[in-house]
Amino acid sequence: MFDNLSEKLDKALHVLKGHGQITEINVAETTKEVRRALLDADVNFKIAKEFTNKVKEKALGQNVLTTLQPGQLMVKIVKDELTQLMGGDAEGIDLSGNPSVILMSGLQGSGKTTFSGKLAHYLKTKKTKYPLLVACDVYRPAAIDQLHVVGDQIGVPVYSDKENSDPVAIAKAGIAHAKANGQNVVIIDTAGRLAVDERMMTEISDIRKAVEPQETLFVVDSMTGQDAVNTAKAFNDVLNFDGVILTKLDGDTRGGAAISIRSVVEKPIKFIGTGEKMDALDVFYPDRMADRILGMGDVISLVERAQEQFDEEEARKIQKKIAKNTFGFDDFLKQIQQIKKMGSMKDLMGMIPGAGKALKGMDIDDDAFKHVEAIIHSMTPVERANPSMLDASRKKRIAKGSGRTVQEVNQLLKQFNQMGKMMKMMQGGGGKKMMQMMSG
Ligand code: GDP
Numbered sequence: 001m002f003d004n005l006s007e008k009l010d011k012a013l014h015v016l017k018g019h020g021q022i023t024e025i026n027v028a029e030t031t032k033e034v035r036r037a038l039l040d041a042d043v044n045f046k047i048a049k050e051f052t053n054k055v056k057e058k059a060l061g062q063n064v065l066t067t068l069q070p071g072q073l074m075v076k077i078v079k080d081e082l083t084q085l086m087g088g089d090a091e092g093i094d095l096s097g098n099p100s101v102i103l104m105s106g107l108q109g110s111g112k113t114t115f116s117g118k119l120a121h122y123l124k125t126k127k128t129k130y131p132l133l134v135a136c137d138v139y140r141p142a143a144i145d146q147l148h149v150v151g152d153q154i155g156v157p158v159y160s161d162k163e164n165s166d167p168v169a170i171a172k173a174g175i176a177h178a179k180a181n182g183q184n185v186v187i188i189d190t191a192g193r194l195a196v197d198e199r200m201m202t203e204i205s206d207i208r209k210a211v212e213p214q215e216t217l218f219v220v221d222s223m224t225g226q227d228a229v230n231t232a233k234a235f236n237d238v239l240n241f242d243g244v245i246l247t248k249l250d251g252d253t254r255g256g257a258a259i260s261i262r263s264v265v266e267k268p269i270k271f272i273g274t275g276e277k278m279d280a281l282d283v284f285y286p287d288r289m290a291d292r293i294l295g296m297g298d299v300i301s302l303v304e305r306a307q308e309q310f311d312e313e314e315a316r317k318i319q320k321k322i323a324k325n326t327f328g329f330d331d332f333l334k335q336i337q338q339i340k341k342m343g344s345m346k347d348l349m350g351m352i353p354g355a356g357k358a359l360k361g362m363d364i365d366d367d368a369f370k371h372v373e374a375i376i377h378s379m380t381p382v383e384r385a386n387p388s389m390l391d392a393s394r395k396k397r398i399a400k401g402s403g404r405t406v407q408e409v410n411q412l413l414k415q416f417n418q419m420g421k422m423m424k425m426m427q428g429g430g431g432k433k434m435m436q437m438m439s440g
């Protein structure tokens with residue numbers, strides 16, 4: 001996410017390194033570079049200019065601060081301003097209605113249907129929410145089918161009526177259906193067009209007037225850069241929506257939309273989409289996003305994801321196994337599966353401070369896990385429980401069975417042994433917490 005921008009900002013902020021104090025000259029130099037980095041990331045020209053002016057003003061105003069290195073101070077100022085620009089605090093969605101009605105808007109292909117499913121899935125895991133998805137795209141039967149596929153996938157009911165060509169009537173009927181069936185959140189997926197067009201706007205306005213949603217959300221593809229901002233403006237002028245959903249942030253997006261949208265439409269970004277799967281949804285936290293943009297990682301999100309997957313009982317079992325020296329490859333495999341549940345490797349790496357930069361250019365993919373899994377699957381259960389019995393001929397057989405080389409098998413064994421040693425070391429007192437995290 002935002003690799004290019006992160007790298008350029010990092011370079012810009014390094015200009016100040018080595019300087020003992022902040023002067024007008026080095027501040028001007030730095031802010032010029034920051035502005036260039038923002039423009040390259042497709043941030044709106046006016047916003048980039050205002051942003052750097054604010055940073056400059058703050059930096060010069062704070063030159064009395066001698067406790068910090070100027071470089072660090074500048075990073076802090078840029079981070080604070082970026083956070084402000086993206087909205088300050090995170091904003092949730094209003095679920096106070098019964099049912100709460102959430103109306104989706106956005107262009108075709110922006111990710112509306114996918115996000116509708118993700119949101120339903122997200123709310124469903126909150127236990128007290130029973131969502132209903134409503135298909136209001138009367139022009140494309142395939143869109144209705146797509147919503148049904150999504151609903152089946154996450155176990156959420158879908159209301160649709162292919163006989164009816166009036167989206168307002170369908171939306172109303174959907175809400176009545178939810179009331180009759182005890183569903184307390186109604187998510188209405190609407191028709192999008194390839195470009196902003198009056199008929200689409202009228203239609204969605206009509207639906208909105210008829211159903212009075214608690215939330216009207218605007219979904220936009222972050223890969224479209226400045227266009228995303230312009231489309232947001234067009235939709236907001238008509239709908240005055242409540243929040244923005246930025247999708248496809250997992251792709252190679254330059255970041256401009258994430259940074260500019262908030263201040264152009266003065267509406268918060270509420271969620272971001274980070275993949276095609278139903279769980280690839282994150283609440284948008286401006287400060288965490290600023291950390292990520294500045295290559296400072298997002299440790300909080302990383303820990304949260306680890307906690308979501310954390311299974312206390314499993315952790316205790318593993319601790320016991322390590323103490324008794326019976327930690328084997330089956331346990332190792334389980335741990336890999338736990339890590340994989342946390343997200344893609346690339347995504348996780350981006351959350352580790354500095355990792356983005358350190359690993360730049362490296363091809364981090366999830367195949368590495370696949371290879372390790374293949375090797376372990378080629379071991380017999382007895383071998384998995386007793387890795388020390390793996391002699392040359394067994395290794396050769398395993399390599400052949402998994403389609404990997406003997407060197408790779410050896411490397412995995414070496415890593416496994418090192419991990420065992422490390423875990424044993426950490427078992428004493430202070431390492432316990434870390435242990436739990438690793439096994440979670
Ligand atoms: P709609 O026309 O607005 O309903 O858009 P869809 O929900 O059908 O999404 C269009 C395409 O974008 C589909 O192929 C989705 O799988 C994909 N998509 C949606 N959200 C994301 C996301 O956050 N990341 C990625 N990589 N793809 C997404």
